[in-house]
Amino acid sequence: MKKTIIMSIITSALLTNLYAQEHKSPATILEEALVKMEALVADTNITTTESNITNLDINSTVTDTNITKVDINTTTTESNITKVDTNSSFTLGKYGTFKFEKANKNVYIMHGPVVSPNRENQGFMNNPAVIEAKDGLIVVDPGGNYNIGKKILAEIEKISHKPIIAIFNTHKHGDHWFANRAIVEKYPNIDIYAHPNMIKASKEGEADVWYGILNRTTGNLKGTKPFAFPNKPLLDGAKIDIDGQKFIVQHPQDAHTDTDLVIAHLNSMTLFLGDNVMKGRLGSFDESSSILGNIELLENIKKETNFTLYVPGHGKSGKRDETIDPFLNYLKLLATEGKKAYDEDKESYEVKDEVMKKLSWMKDWDAFKRNMPAHLNKVMLEIGEEELAQE
Numbered sequence: 001m002k003k004t005i006i007m008s009i010i011t012s013a014l015l016t017n018l019y020a021q022e023h024k025s026p027a028t029i030l031e032e033a034l035v036k037m038e039a040l041v042a043d044t045n046i047t048t049t050e051s052n053i054t055n056l057d058i059n060s061t062v063t064d065t066n067i068t069k070v071d072i073n074t075t076t077t078e079s080n081i082t083k084v085d086t087n088s089s090f091t092l093g094k095y096g097t098f099k100f101e102k103a104n105k106n107v108y109i110m111h112g113p114v115v116s117p118n119r120e121n122q123g124f125m126n127n128p129a130v131i132e133a134k135d136g137l138i139v140v141d142p143g144g145n146y147n148i149g150k151k152i153l154a155e156i157e158k159i160s161h162k163p164i165i166a167i168f169n170t171h172k173h174g175d176h177w178f179a180n181r182a183i184v185e186k187y188p189n190i191d192i193y194a195h196p197n198m199i200k201a202s203k204e205g206e207a208d209v210w211y212g213i214l215n216r217t218t219g220n221l222k223g224t225k226p227f228a229f230p231n232k233p234l235l236d237g238a239k240i241d242i243d244g245q246k247f248i249v250q251h252p253q254d255a256h257t258d259t260d261l262v263i264a265h266l267n268s269m270t271l272f273l274g275d276n277v278m279k280g281r282l283g284s285f286d287e288s289s290s291i292l293g294n295i296e297l298l299e300n301i302k303k304e305t306n307f308t309l310y311v312p313g314h315g316k317s318g319k320r321d322e323t324i325d326p327f328l329n330y331l332k333l334l335a336t337e338g339k340k341a342y343d344e345d346k347e348s349y350e351v352k353d354e355v356m357k358k359l360s361w362m363k364d365w366d367a368f369k370r371n372m373p374a375h376l377n378k379v380m381l382e383i384g385e386e387e388l389a390q391e
């Protein structure tokens with residue numbers, strides 16, 4: 001095979017250049033949109049003085065805002081079907097007790113167990129979030145099934161009795177959105193936002209695949225069907241105002257999957273990363289994923305606006321580098337080692353033990369031993385495809 005000097009897939013500068021040739025980087029789109037949104041954020045009831053907006057050019061002229069105004073009076077129809085018990089606590093065996101904690105200005109997060117789905121966690125492993133608006137609440141990724149959703153609802157009522165007025169789903173994996181069902185039961189006309197690819201893929205079989213996975217591993221899917229699919233598609237760069245809360249979403253075309261939204265909440269300067277970042281556990285990539293694309297996305301995010309809080313799909317939220325770097329460094333090491341093995345005409349299984357040694361700092365991450373070899377294999381396939389495309 002031709003072994004020419006080919007682009008180094010591990011240098012971020014080159015990655016960025018390559019990306020720029022084809023499309024505007026999602027982070028750039030976000031950055032531009034943020035500039036335009038700045039004046040509007042300043043008008044909201046919620047004070048924005050703590051926001052870290054130093055990277056924004058606030059002197060820019062606001063010319064095109066294009067904001068979708070959502071009238072919450074038309075979306076909030078409370079049906080009272082679900083009676084929630086606000087006295088009991090939400091406990092999952094050895095994983096302990098879970099509740100929403102204030103993580104940023106008007107943002108509450110419940111950090112789920114950082115493990116794969118199993119009987120004891122009952123299918124709860126993600127990070128549901130609640131954003132408190134003036135007259136209602138906005139939920140991001142309510143969780144992995146109907147029963148968990150009911151518990152999440154009860155916990156939400158402990159922080160506020162305002163109605164839930166909207167949901168965001170970050171991507172197609174059921175552990176993040178199957179709990180929509182419990183919220184829809186109580187608020188039947190609620191708007192559920194997601195990328196159109198997420199809605200399409202879920203309806204065309206991905207929801208059933210995830211139902212099978214979670215049913216087998218957790219046995220806790222009763223009531224989850226019929227699925228409460230998202231009903232409001234959001235394209236890359238969409239800006240939306242929900243009861244004074246301003247969001248911009250970006251859709252990385254190929255990173256964790258091709259269905260993801262990264263959601264920026266501007267009032268609090270919180271960035272919801274979805275599963276483009278995981279901390280303490282590894283998930284799986286599928287045929288729609290790109291590890292090289294995921295690296296590129298995270299490197300762009302690190303270069304752009306500094307948010308005050310970064311929320312991964314799994315694992316603890318935090319400041320930018322502490323949240324993004326462990327997963328990004330993992331992916332970059334896979335790319336570097338994968339490239340080396342590829343150049344030496346080695347197969348991934350021949351080098352995986354050596355690579356695993358270099359990642360000893362991750363040995364306690366959930367599913368590390370199971371998923372790392374598959375990730376290494378995948379990144380080598382991607383490198384091979386890129387090289388073929390160059391020839």
Ligand SMILES: [Zn+2]
Nearest residue numbers: 173175275313
């Ligand atoms: Zn996930």
